[in-house]
Amino acid sequence: MPPITAGAPASGPSRYLREEDRIHIADRLREKASVRQIAAELSRSPSTISREIRRNGMPLRGDASRWAYRPHAAHRRAEQRRPRPKAGKIGQNSELRDFIQRHLSMRWSPEKIGPALRTAFPDRPEMHVVHETIYQALYVQGRGELRRELAKVLRTGRAMRRPHRQSYTRRPRNIRDMVMISERPAEAADRAVPGHWEADLIIGKDHKSAIATLVERSTRYVMLAHLPGEHNAANTRDALVTTVQSLPPHLRRSLTWDQGSEMAAHKAFTIATDIPVYFCDPGSPWRRGSNENTNGLLRQYFPKGTDLSVHTPEHLDTVAAELNSRPRKTLGWETPAERLAKLLATTS
Structure with missing residues (x-):
């Protein structure tokens, strides 16, 4: 018998299953209908019906191996669980x-x-x-x-959650002899071969200081270059040359940059390091997705609007080591340092 309760029956679609829906589920289960058939008849997701049967059914008395779904008892249990707020x-x-x-x-x-x-x-x-x-x-x-x-x-540091911003566009820069990303080797695009790097600058207060960031595409390994003074083309070139010279030759295959004027001396960088430089199309930061993501992580350590020249090379190395010891979802929750160590061990 249905429970003795007062109240007008609900009409129209409902977010929650109603008692008549649970009666329909019980009737169709006795008729050996499948969960997907019942879900289609009630215009619900099959997972909703499956979860309802699992959560609100009960074992038969005297035979725990058999399962029964009683709609009125199921509805009472669901109503008792519904009141909010609940302790999480x-x-x-x-x-x-x-x-x-x-x-x-x-x-x-x-x-x-x-x-x-x-x-x-x-x-x-x-x-x-x-x-x-x-x-x-x-x-x-x-x-x-x-x-x-x-x-x-958190990375954003926001007191409230916000949706992602739309992508922005940049004005193209006049850099001589640019080689575009469309000419980059295919092995860099699929991240199968290590040694292809993405790089950019994060800028400090009043555009007077900067840090160069480099991310290896295959392992997401991070390196930071110190730029305490002016971040013009010559200073950027020298800082990058000093940073990448610590890498073994097989990890120096290419470098991808945006069209910032700080990389105007890219030919001199290539001569000094034997690393070709490729440039992204204007307004396409997603072509350097790993580097953009890493720059967001680095803003936890170097907030916008702060003077980046106060950070020593030793402090930059400490920050890079901390990032390289974080597990990454894209690496199967391995750390970049672990993935790079495996590659180096395999090569040796």
């Missing part, structure tokens, strides 16, 4: 909360923390969360599961 998973588990807060303080992104939890606690599902759960614990008002100030150590 992070808020209920102090060990989980401390782990996340500690790694956020180390400037790990939520997307890196999720797999790290599964690696550290493989047999404890209560310690597993996805990155969106961490973002909501930081940003959703009223939850209070993580310290609010930890949002400032």
Whole structure:
């Protein structure tokens, strides 16, 4: 018999399954209909129906191996779980909360923390969360599961979440004898062969200081070049030459830059290092995607509007080492340093 409850039946589409939907599911299950058939009849996702049966069904009395779905009991259980707000998973588990807060303080992104939890606690599902759960614990008002100030150590440092900005365009620069990225070897495009680098500058306060950033496309290994004074073409060339000379010959295959005038001395750089330089098309930062991503990570250490000349080469090496020790999703959660070490060991 249906439960004795008062209330007008709902009409129209609903975000949640209604009692009549659950009755329909029970009837069709007795008729041996598939989950996909039931989902199509109710205009729902098959995963919604499958999850409903799994969460709100129950084992038969006296035979735990058999499963029954009783619609009225299922509806009562769903209604009892619905009231909000609820204490989130992070808020209920102090060990989980401390782990996340500690790694956020180390400037790990939520997307890196999720797999790290599964690696550290493989047999404890209560310690597993996805990155969106961490973002909501930081940003959703009223939850209070993580310290609010930890949002400032994320890459954006924003107090509120915002959608990605649209791509911007740049004015083309007149650099003599540019070789465009369309002529770059195909082995660089598929990232199969190490030694192809992307590079750019991050600019400091009032455009008076800069740091050159280099990222290897295959391993995402980062190198930083010190530019304490003017970042003109000659200074940029000299800083890059000094930085790449520490690389073995098989890791010096190409360098990809945007059309910034600081790379006007690219021919002299190629003569000194034997590394050809290729230039991206105007307004196409996505052609240097690894470098653009890395520059965003570096802004955690070198915020916009600050004087970058105060940072010593030793400090730049420390920052690069910290980035190279972070696990990367695109590397199967290996670190760039680990991936580069494997390549060097294979070559040797």
